[in-house]
Amino acid sequence: ARLRPSSGALAGRRVLVTSGPTHEPIDPVRVLANRSSGRQGHAIAAAAARAGAEVTLVSGPVAIPDPAGVTVVHVESARQMLSAVEAALPADVAVFAAAVADWRVATDAAQKMKKGAGGPPALTLVENPDILATVARREEGRPTLVVGFAAETENVLDNARAKLARKGCDLIVANDVSHAGGVMGGGSNTVHLVTADGVESWTTMSKEAVAEALVARFAGRLGAPE
Numbered sequence: 001a002r003l004r005p006s007s008g009a010l011a012g013r014r015v016l017v018t019s020g021p022t023h024e025p026i027d028p029v030r031v032l033a034n035r036s037s038g039r040q041g042h043a044i045a046a047a048a049a050r051a052g053a054e055v056t057l058v059s060g061p062v063a064i065p066d067p068a069g070v071t072v073v074h075v076e077s078a079r080q081m082l083s084a085v086e087a088a089l090p091a092d093v094a095v096f097a098a099a100v101a102d103w104r105v106a107t108d109a110a111q112k113m114k115k116g117a118g119g120p121p122a123l124t125l126v127e128n129p130d131i132l133a134t135v136a137r138r139e140e141g142r143p144t145l146v147v148g149f150a151a152e153t154e155n156v157l158d159n160a161r162a163k164l165a166r167k168g169c170d171l172i173v174a175n176d177v178s179h180a181g182g183v184m185g186g187g188s189n190t191v192h193l194v195t196a197d198g199v200e201s202w203t204t205m206s207k208e209a210v211a212e213a214l215v216a217r218f219a220g221r222l223g224a225p226e
Ligand code: CTP
Pocket: 018, 078, 096, 097, 098, 099, 100, 101, 102, 128, 129, 130, 131, 132, 133, 147, 148, 149, 150, 151, 163
């Protein structure tokens, strides 16, 4: 079907989405990674495009195809993701669905590390930039709506409320990733929308249905198209 970008609930809006994991190099053949299929973030980008938005998707390494009607920027590391996000701004809505590696190796080796008499290497880790917090705290050109995700294994709502405040975003989509064979890589998601006004818990839906419902919510929060 032909996309009709001039119509839809997000017509005329710019939407930025991060998705997938990041890979932080250890040496030329090894990475530190995160578990994320990219399915939820990619579904949000696709749904926003179907709603008429001009969408940029900044994606870490994933095994799923680029969504239709979306500009996709492929990155590997958290620092590359931050640069790509800053280059893609301004946006009306920014959605941070990526599972960003919290740490990277302080100095990645130029050559493949070899086993040897020295035993296993000790990796020194340093913290990656927080992409969501960097964008949410921008003085100029902050997106109208900054949306974060919180993948938690315990105390889901308390952790999500703390993240909302700490990162300065407008909405956190929280989910419980503790159950094996569950949301990570799976097709469905059970989410809680956490804002300053409170919590709204949604029934379990496909990631596509969650994406559609989130996009409708974004459109509602932005108001009538300009
Ligand atoms: N996020 C980000 N950049 C990072 C880390 C996280 O943009 N370096 C974003 C994620 O995309 C997500 C939100 O921040 O939207 C929350 O990520 P999460 O890992 O749950 O939060 P952290 O602040 O990293 O806390 P922790 O992992 O310790 O729970």
